Amino acid sequence: MVQFGPVGVLLLVGVVLVVLVYGLSAFLAVARPVVDAVAFGGGLPPVEHAFSRFHVRWYPVTMVFLAFDMEMLFMYPWTLVVTRVGAPAVIEMFLFLAILLAGVAYAWREGALRWT
């Protein structure tokens, strides 16, 4: 935990810096902020609010990603013990990855990685 000390201080420094830049700009800016400017779409005012139920075409990719990503949780600690545990650790991890890659290959064939 002690080693996170500098990181905590750095976080504070970073936040203070951003606040300082904003403060400096408030002091230097040629004019106060405009409020309620129309959103830009090419010059005509928007006819509808852009906030909407946004249909992402890649939602299957997110699901496959989340499943695959879980594995990273195990892989980071795994890197530390390969020398100690030896061949079984390597076999185990890459069998595990092979199973997941088979899942990815399946998803690819089904077109889940495309903008359907």
Add this chain to the structure above:
Amino acid sequence: MLADVSFWVLGIVAVLSGFAVFRLNSMARVTFALLASFLAVAGLVVLLGLGYLGVVTALMMVIEMVVMAVFMIMYMMNPAGLMPMSMYHNKAGSMAISVGTFAVLAVGILLTDWPVRRGVPAPAQTYQLGLALMGGQMLTMMTLGVTLFATIVATVVLSTGRGRYDRYGDDLAAPRADDPAGGGVG
């Protein structure tokens, strides 16, 4: 001293932003309030001396909350809370459950007679975690692998409208997939 201050700040942030999840109207803000709560909890885990777990919690939660924001906004009406309408189902009930759980846990924590720590934690926790994961039972990882494989297959089956027969024809003989939008490979 510094640890105490950090603990209280992170704890208060975690609870307040968790509470904000119930108070905000915008799906986007709700999701990121939840993320703020998780990040504060990750900080608390780091404070407990579990560096790897804390950092990896932050890593996973950022990814997952962004994905969750995408889905929340895709399916929930009024995603930005522009209309003054409530998007909650059974708000009172869920609020009662969460506040109640919080109270029970907090009281439990305060009333429990915690044992005094004897000895010191192992110096390299991430290493110990790796040993525990890899230690002897291959079964754990294999079960997990097959479970995740099943998850991938199931989500693909459930979420894609068009399968390989739609793309390559009934005999899967088409040289190129027929998709509404092209892709990078094949």
Add this chain to the structure above:
Amino acid sequence: MDTGDRMALPLWWVPLLPVLLIVVTAGVVAVDEAAAARARGAREGLLGSAVVPLREGARLLVGQRRRTVAADSVLWRIGGATLPVAALLAAAVVPLGSRPVADLTDGVVWFNAMEVLAWAAVWMVGWGANSALSLVGGYRFVAQGLAYELPHMFALITAALAAGSLRVTDIVAAQQDLWFVVIMPVAFVAYLVSAVAMAFWGPFDAAVGRDLAGGAAAELSGVDRLVFAGGRWLLLVVAVAMAVPLFLGGGAGPWLPAWGWVAVKAGALLTSVLWLRRRFPTVRMDRFTEVSWVVLVPLTVAQALVVALVVLGRGM
């Protein structure tokens, strides 16, 4: 296997780190501007390019801020401010010479966690403006994240695997005899590609693309734009500089001091990244996602396997 912070720089380096990064970043902007001027056939000269970052900074600092109708200002501004802070926090574990500002036991994981904040940041900036073009830009970046993140993680893990440690200084120490780029060229390339994609720098700049009139950044002006654009540059510099301790032996090298070698190596990598941007059109994620998942992920896994076998062989 000790958990102390034996290698960390003294605490007074903490406020110096942002200053150092900002100076380096300004230099990188100037080099990029010089390259752009050359392509246009303009004769701006080195001095002319060198003042460009200053002029841009001045311009955005005095510029008026704006808020669009019904904008989600909270997420919008937090998103913009997250970018530079995340870059700064990620830089904490990069050794400036032989020692980083914070020598975390799980430094690689920390680095990964900080840079992934860009996902949330860019999406929030794209969302906040309540503008169709900027919204599409924000979503494009999430799609991009889904494509680059796994090869990126595998590249990080491969370097950690070869060193048997997640601590960045240990990874550097493990390269005393042989730079990792020699035994893991695929991981090195995958890392650079994903580092560029993470900073949504070209050719992976669809999220702020010209075709969307600036995408996620389309509605930002004044200091908001300064913080966002500056954060993006910082992220690029930090992500690319991290390749030096991971794959290029950190500060190792003859004649120069360690910090000199880090600067030389990082400078060379940054220059090549700036140059590559001019070689390719913007890569859209509807194309790249499949390539990343079907080509890059298996390749990086194979690379990790090779390195694992090397590690096993060494252990025997």
Add this chain to the structure above:
Amino acid sequence: MDLTGWLLRVAARRPHALVVAVPGETGLRLAVEMELGRRGWPVADSPAGADLLVVAGTPGPELAAVAETVWAQLPAPRARVDVAGDSDLSRAFDAGERELADAALQRHVVATPEAALPHAAVTDHRAVHDIAAAPESGGAGHGMAMEPGMAGGHGMHSGHGGMEGMEMPGGVPMADLGEDRDGLRLDALHVALGPVLPDWPAGLVLRVVLQGDVVVDAEAEVLDGGAGPSFWAEPRRRAGAGEPVSVGDVARRAAARHLDGLARFLGVAAWTDPADRARRWRDAVLAGEPTGQVGAPVRDLITRVERSRTLRWLIRGVPAGECEVAGLLAARLAALRAALALLDDPRPATDVDLRALDDAVITPAGLAAALVGAELAAARLVVAALDPHLRTPVEEARSHGHR
């Protein structure tokens, strides 16, 4: 010491310019681009990132209104430069720079901020109904319980079942549900793209319906009733009118036209380096530089674009109406090659068949039809690959009548 004023002066040396191109005044747009390049002033992507608004030409009433809206979107410090056919560009830009550096003026300019959201938002509301007749959704269709007792009384939301009678911020309604090719019912967002976008055909407005970032419906129009006679076809017209025009004259203009189209296409594909080069050689060709000077570098450029595997991979299989984006690009490069070969041809233009130098002509309706089903980035590529000189149906009929 006036720090703000000093910073303004520092910044004013390198303003970012947003160009509003007027249909039919291509020559002015090119002159403006050239002047900006000469000064090393970057071209802004959007009003938020710009300090200088350049209106290249004399806009008609519709485009003038758009220029006003865009001007209101520009944050201070800002200056506006209107150039017409006889303007001294250099002097106009110098004046713009002075205006940007003038702290007193900049503070005064913004002292009275325009009401940025005028009734225009309401009048433009018709677009929602014109296009893709708003889907028949009602409150019940949303499957969400709404709390009763909202503020009512704003009649302008008729047709938007879900939001009826609810006061929306800015008086703008929210998107409503629409059918989707995936069988989902999610929001269909109406967006007007153009006429002020980077590398966008002058005066073109595309009213698109977006679901996510896919264009599910589109409608195109050209502001102020069309582009008028094309700048690029000018030597042709003179030849048609009986003036002595050589093949070289026609080919030179055609080569510049295709270089311009190429530059804009590469600009949208964000391949900045060759795009900058194409622009540079376009200006050189227009300035009448001899073939010996421009031939080789332009051919190098063509080869570089043709050989780029990345570009081929990126535009592979992107449909653009009857053909594909890749086909349009190949046709443009072929026409450019043909034009290069004829740059010094002294024969009279009327004696030679010059159709090989021609450009694809498309009507607004045809353009809109080509975009339906495309992802937004692909749609932008299609528009840029066509880079149409758009004619209104009336003009189109007239030109057919001539043949």
